[in-house]
Amino acid sequence: MPLVLTEEQSMLRDSARGLISDKAPVSHLRHLRDSKDETGFSRDLWKAFAEMGFSGLLVPENFGGSGLGCVEAGVVMEEIGRTLMPSPFLSTAVLAASALSRGGSDAQKSAHLPKIADGSLLAALAIDEGAKHRPLQINLQAVRSGNGFKLNGAKSLVVDGHTADLLIVAARTGGAAGERDGLTLFLVDPKAKGIAIERTVMVDAHNAARIEFSNVEVNADQVLGEVDQGGALLEGVLNIGRGAVASEMVGLSEEVFGRTVTYLKERKQFGKLIGEFQALQHRASQLYIDIEITRAAVLKALQALDGDFEHAGAAVAVAKARAGTTATLAVQEGVQMHGGMGMTDQFDIGFFMKRARVCQELFGDSNHHADQLARMKGY
Amino acid sequence: MSDLETFRRETRAWLEANCPPEMRRPMTSESDTYWGGRNAKFSSEPQRVWFERMRDRGWTVPDWPKEYGGGGLEPAEHKVLREEMAAMGARSPLSSFGIWMLGPALLKYGTEAQKKEHLPKIAAGLIRWCQGYSEPNAGSDLASLQTRAESDGDDYIINGQKIWTSYANYADWIFCLVRTDPTAKKHDGISFILFDMASKGVSTKPILLISGYSPFCETFFDNVRVPKSHVVGQVNRGWDVAKYLLQHERAMISGTGERGIGRPLGQVAADSVGSDDFGRLDDAILRGQIAAFDIDEAAFAAVAERAVDLAKAGQSHPAFSSAMKYYGTELNKRRHEILMSAGGIDALEWESERSRGGARPRAWLRTKANSIEGGTSEVMLGIVAKRILDLPGA
Numbered sequence: 001m002p003l004v005l006t007e008e009q010s011m012l013r014d015s016a017r018g019l020i021s022d023k024a025p026v027s028h029l030r031h032l033r034d035s036k037d038e039t040g041f042s043r044d045l046w047k048a049f050a051e052m053g054f055s056g057l058l059v060p061e062n063f064g065g066s067g068l069g070c071v072e073a074g075v076v077m078e079e080i081g082r083t084l085m086p087s088p089f090l091s092t093a094v095l096a097a098s099a100l101s102r103g104g105s106d107a108q109k110s111a112h113l114p115k116i117a118d119g120s121l122l123a124a125l126a127i128d129e130g131a132k133h134r135p136l137q138i139n140l141q142a143v144r145s146g147n148g149f150k151l152n153g154a155k156s157l158v159v160d161g162h163t164a165d166l167l168i169v170a171a172r173t174g175g176a177a178g179e180r181d182g183l184t185l186f187l188v189d190p191k192a193k194g195i196a197i198e199r200t201v202m203v204d205a206h207n208a209a210r211i212e213f214s215n216v217e218v219n220a221d222q223v224l225g226e227v228d229q230g231g232a233l234l235e236g237v238l239n240i241g242r243g244a245v246a247s248e249m250v251g252l253s254e255e256v257f258g259r260t261v262t263y264l265k266e267r268k269q270f271g272k273l274i275g276e277f278q279a280l281q282h283r284a285s286q287l288y289i290d291i292e293i294t295r296a297a298v299l300k301a302l303q304a305l306d307g308d309f310e311h312a313g314a315a316v317a318v319a320k321a322r323a324g325t326t327a328t329l330a331v332q333e334g335v336q337m338h339g340g341m342g343m344t345d346q347f348d349i350g351f352f353m354k355r356a357r358v359c360q361e362l363f364g365d366s367n368h369h370a371d372q373l374a375r376m377k378g379y
Numbered sequence: 380m381s382d383l384e385t386f387r388r389e390t391r392a393w394l395e396a397n398c399p400p401e402m403r404r405p406m407t408s409e410s411d412t413y414w415g416g417r418n419a420k421f422s423s424e425p426q427r428v429w430f431e432r433m434r435d436r437g438w439t440v441p442d443w444p445k446e447y448g449g450g451g452l453e454p455a456e457h458k459v460l461r462e463e464m465a466a467m468g469a470r471s472p473l474s475s476f477g478i479w480m481l482g483p484a485l486l487k488y489g490t491e492a493q494k495k496e497h498l499p500k501i502a503a504g505l506i507r508w509c510q511g512y513s514e515p516n517a518g519s520d521l522a523s524l525q526t527r528a529e530s531d532g533d534d535y536i537i538n539g540q541k542i543w544t545s546y547a548n549y550a551d552w553i554f555c556l557v558r559t560d561p562t563a564k565k566h567d568g569i570s571f572i573l574f575d576m577a578s579k580g581v582s583t584k585p586i587l588l589i590s591g592y593s594p595f596c597e598t599f600f601d602n603v604r605v606p607k608s609h610v611v612g613q614v615n616r617g618w619d620v621a622k623y624l625l626q627h628e629r630a631m632i633s634g635t636g637e638r639g640i641g642r643p644l645g646q647v648a649a650d651s652v653g654s655d656d657f658g659r660l661d662d663a664i665l666r667g668q669i670a671a672f673d674i675d676e677a678a679f680a681a682v683a684e685r686a687v688d689l690a691k692a693g694q695s696h697p698a699f700s701s702a703m704k705y706y707g708t709e710l711n712k713r714r715h716e717i718l719m720s721a722g723g724i725d726a727l728e729w730e731s732e733r734s735r736g737g738a739r740p741r742a743w744l745r746t747k748a749n750s751i752e753g754g755t756s757e758v759m760l761g762i763v764a765k766r767i768l769d770l771p772g773a
Contacts, residue, residue, distance in 0.1 A: 379645025
């Protein structure tokens with residue numbers, strides 16, 4: 001398959017860009033932050049997203065979605081990255097929709113997927129427990145009790161956790177921390193007894209939550225996939241999330257870079273445009289090349305997820321690791337080349353730096369994925 | 380089944396039947412590369428067989444038109460052939476500056492007579508070409524070149540000196556940049572001309588490099604007589620041809636290295652460094668460096684694939700080959716730094732049986748030229764700044 005967008009994918013990009021740049025420029029995020037908005041995103045905009053079919057992008061057609069793939073989800077994520085639009089797209093339309101459609105029973109799919117597609121259900125995936133993304137270290141306990149399980153433990157960095165109508169919780173039903181066997185995913189009502197949700201607004205003014213589970217009772221029919229065998233399902237869903245966040249970082253990097261190059265052509269010092277200085281030209285060229293290479297690696301991973309899902313792991317690790325280092329470089333150069341202006345809150349570039357830092361950590365940073373790749377390659 | 384799938388199936392079957400097993404192993408020495416030419420010798424029988432079979436199909440130059448000795452493949456078919464050859468580790472049957480550099484320039488700028496004269500001989504490996512570009516005082520600033528061609532009836536008389544002429548001492552013909560108008564601005568007085576290295580007045584002198592090899596020469600022209608009909612493109616417009624050819628040269632150099640072939644670099648490193656109880660390379664920092672390299676290498680393979688697809692879709696930027704050249708050569712230097720670090724003391728042996736005559740350190744030293752030849756990394760970054768980013772004063 002050619003490593004370029006198809007005509008349909010380009011049209012999707014154009015319509016996403018049109019909506020997002022019109023309704024949710026960076027000032028939208030700034031307003032939500034400054035007004036301490038309780039939701040953290042615009043429900044009206046999410047409705048508009050649903051009407052455009054974006055919320056149901058990954059939902060199969062027979063459940064009311066458009067049944068598209070990871071490349072298309074990446075196209076939308078990239079546009080989100082350009083303006084840093086906060087939205088439940090990642091948590092609900094990408095992660096939850098993938099988890100449900102890949103692991104759900106017919107009853108679970110029928111109950112939730114149509115509502116995700118029409119925008120009426122928000123969901124969140126609860127994975128991380130420690131400071132770093134280590135999915136095999138999951139230690140939130142799910143112990144059999146009566147006809148179901150009792151959950152005890154805590155999750156952090158649950159994206160959109162405080163607004164979710166449905167939680168998808170990764171827990172340990174067997175095995176020990178570090179093992180892949182013994183992981184199970186549960187569909188949990190966030191209003192269930194024993195759940196305490198604390199919204200933790202992050203450095204990037206995007207949503208996340210810490211969630212504590214204290215003897216939370218769930219029924220057996222709330223298991224997503226199979227008991228003790230959730231590791232593979234989780235890894236697959238995480239890979240889709242990684243591809244999506246990598247796409248967001250490509251959009252973010254390209255936007256920061258574009259703004260920076262524009263600045264190099266406007267700002268004068270020593271009687272010259274600063275873009276005339278070779279020291280800056282060469283760094284700008286290197287960053288451009290880095291972004292182009294990362295874009296190709298990310299598209300390769302998204303195509304692999306849509307084509308040969310079971311064997312996409314290495315391509316995804318490459319994409320997420322590259323996107324992380326590229327975005328980090330892009331925002332650092334962005335702030336540095338904007339000089340003092342780049343340090344001011346009034347200027348948008350800092351928003352990109354903050355979001356890039358969060359995207360690095362989401363679902364494993366560059367170091368994590370380099371380590372994963374080394375393991376896959378046997379060294 | 381689509382036409383392309385049929386083509387893939389048939390190609391795979393033909394390659395399986397015709398590529399000798401010896402030609403599917405990674406190359407280990409210079410003699411594994413067949414360059415063709417008047418004085419060419421095959422280093423083995425399988426090398427000869429493989430070359431002749433591919434030549435007879437036009438697959439030494441799969442995408443050239445059949446009338447010039449090529450295979451006449453469409454870009455998509457050519458990609459399939461490359462993929463299938465890579466999948467079985469098949470070596471290139473013929474390496475040649477004629478294929479990589481001159482051919483594309485002739486196809487675009489050559490007269491019909493020039494194409495008919497030269498392209499089939501390149502395809503059949505009959506003539507080995509070298510490139511007369513750099514001069515002692517014209518390196519990165521190539522357009523300041525001084526080798527002059529003075530008009531004498533139907534001929535030019537060429538005088539001057541080239542340097543870094545790859546394999547000039549083995550080459551049969553040269554494609555050469557000469558100054559035909561010394562009064563014009565530096566880019567406007569240059570012509571692109573072809574002549575026989577056996578012409579009277581041509582001499583070469585190999586240059587010993589830090590690797591201990593002499594792949595480059597100094598090349599001297601002392602009143603060399605060349606017919607004016609050997610100019611490619613317009614007289615004094617040779618810079619256009621030169622730049623076009625450089626794009627192909629840069630694309631070629633960016634592909635330097637043995638990407639994705641054979642065992643993973645980390646496993647090669649483990650042979651000498653060793654592994655810990657968990658099977659991880661027993662040097663945590665080197666392991667991280669290799670993993671970072673593997674990520675960048677895989678990403679670079681993706682952008683190389685995408686560059687071809689973008690070109691097919693008519694969406695590529697003509698200066699992107701400079702970006703590829705920059706990154707590919709820096710990547711190859713990194714690979715060899717890692718190999719040297721992984722090899723440790725063993726990689727220091729220069730003259731010994733088990734080091735195959737110091738193959739690893741010599742290859743390491745050779746790669747240092749990658750980011751100099753064909754335009755330095757700094758020149759490439761300058762081109763990207765000017766032509767792609769449109770930065771002021773670049």
